[in-house]
Every structure is written in C-alpha cells, then in structure tokens.
Amino acid sequence: MPIRITLDDVLAAKNMKAKQVAAIIEVSETHLSLFRTGKVRGVRFSTLAKLCAALDCQPGDLIAYTRAAADL
Amino acid sequence: MPIRITLDDVLAAKNMKAKQVAAIIEVSETHLSLFRTGKVRGVRFSTLAKLCAALDCQPGDLIAYTRAAADL
DNA sequence: TTGATACTTTATCTAAAAGTTAAATTTATG
DNA sequence: CATAAATTTAACTTTTAGATAAAGTATCAA
Numbered sequence: 001m002p003i004r005i006t007l008d009d010v011l012a013a014k015n016m017k018a019k020q021v022a023a024i025i026e027v028s029e030t031h032l033s034l035f036r037t038g039k040v041r042g043v044r045f046s047t048l049a050k051l052c053a054a055l056d057c058q059p060g061d062l063i064a065y066t067r068a069a070a071d072l
Numbered sequence: 073m074p075i076r077i078t079l080d081d082v083l084a085a086k087n088m089k090a091k092q093v094a095a096i097i098e099v100s101e102t103h104l105s106l107f108r109t110g111k112v113r114g115v116r117f118s119t120l121a122k123l124c125a126a127l128d129c130q131p132g133d134l135i136a137y138t139r140a141a142a143d144l
Numbered sequence: 145t146t147g148a149t150a151c152t153t154t155a156t157c158t159a160a161a162a163g164t165t166a167a168a169t170t171t172a173t174g
Numbered sequence: 175c176a177t178a179a180a181t182t183t184a185a186c187t188t189t190t191a192g193a194t195a196a197a198g199t200a201t202c203a204a
C-alpha cells in the first residue's frame with residue numbers, strides 16, 4: 001500500500017514511547033498501535049491534529065506516499 | 073480547526089482543475105469539493121494515495137497542521 | 145442575454161471503518 | 175526472571191467518508 005505511516009520515526013527522533021503519546025492525545029494504545037503499524041485505512045483529522053500537537057510535527061512527518069511500482 | 077487542506081495550492085501550482093482531478097481519481101466532484109474546502113473530518117488513505125498519485129505530491133503537500141493559538 | 149464550464153451546497157443514504165474495551169500474547173529490556 | 179511496552183484478536187458502537195441527486199452561484203465568452 002502506497003501510504004506509509006512514519007510515526008515511529010518521529011517517536012524515535014523525539015525519544016517518546018507510543019504509550020506516552022497515546023496517553024497525551026487520549027487515544028487507546030490499541031488504536032495507536034494499529035495506526036502506527038499501518039493497519040488502519042484512514043484517519044480523522046481530529047486524531048491527526050492531536051498527534052501533530054503532541055509530537056510538534058506536521059502531517060507529512062507522519063504519513064508518506066510511495067508511488068506503487070506499477071504507477072511509475 | 074488546526075488541520076488545513078492545502079490541495080488548492082497544489083492544484084494552482086500544477087494548473088489543474090478540481091474537476092479534472094476528481095475524474096482522474098474517480099471521486100465525486102461533490103466530495104472533492106467538500107474535501108478541498110475543509111468540510112470533511114478525515115480521509116481514507118486510499119483516497120489520499122490517489123490524490124498523491126494524480127498530483128505527484130506527498131500527503132504533506134495536501135494537509136497541514138497549524139497549532140491552535142491556545143496550544144502555543 | 146445566453147450558454148457553457150467550474151465549483152458549491154444541501155440533503156439523504158449506505159457502506160466502511162475509526163476508535164473503544166477487554167483479554168491474551170509477545171517482545172524487549174533491565 | 176520480572177516487568178513494562180507493544181501487538182493482536184475479537185466483538186461492538188458510533189462516526190463519517192464518499193455516493194448520488196438536484197438546485198444554486200460565478201465567471202467568461204459568444
């Protein structure tokens with residue numbers, strides 16, 4: 001799938017644990033885990049905004065697009 | 073709301089009409105209009121991917137986060 | 145003024161999925 | 175080993191993306 005979640009990179013860079021972030025933004029650890037590992041098919045902007053706020057980053061830092069080989 | 077849709081900037085830069093893009097990615101003009109003008113509360117990654125593919129851009133080019141004044 | 149093109153808006157509807165809770169499991173890591 | 179962090183599955187509720195339809199606004203050129 002061409003959309004990759006790069007949240008883990010930001011967590012690593014900021015030295016934060018997923019658990020912390022889940023607590024801060026008030027999203028279940030379960031869901032954050034699913035999100036982080038690319039197992040959800042979309043986001044609500046409210047959630048995205050909370051992530052950006054908590055991690056002081058932009059949506060582009062969390063979500064990347066990679067052209068599928070077929071589309072090159 | 074802290075998430076802003078900046079798709080229009082990309083359209084302008086690429087000299088594309090919303091209508092064209094809607095046709096290319098097979099999303100209704102109605103929905104694309106709602107999306108462009110910030111009237112939806114989320115996106116499916118499948119849609120985001122199609123937009124990125126059609127416009128040859130990254131999610132970060134389409135969605136921006138602005139810290140709310142209260143959060144500064 | 146008329147007609148074509150682009151875009152918006154409102155409303156109704158359905159299918160999809162975000163996000164929850166709970167509970168068990170699996171990694172780390174000290 | 176022990177324990178904290180992360181993952182996975184499953185059952186469930188609630189939200190809403192995105193579709194369709196239909197009427198409306200704006201612009202521009204003939």
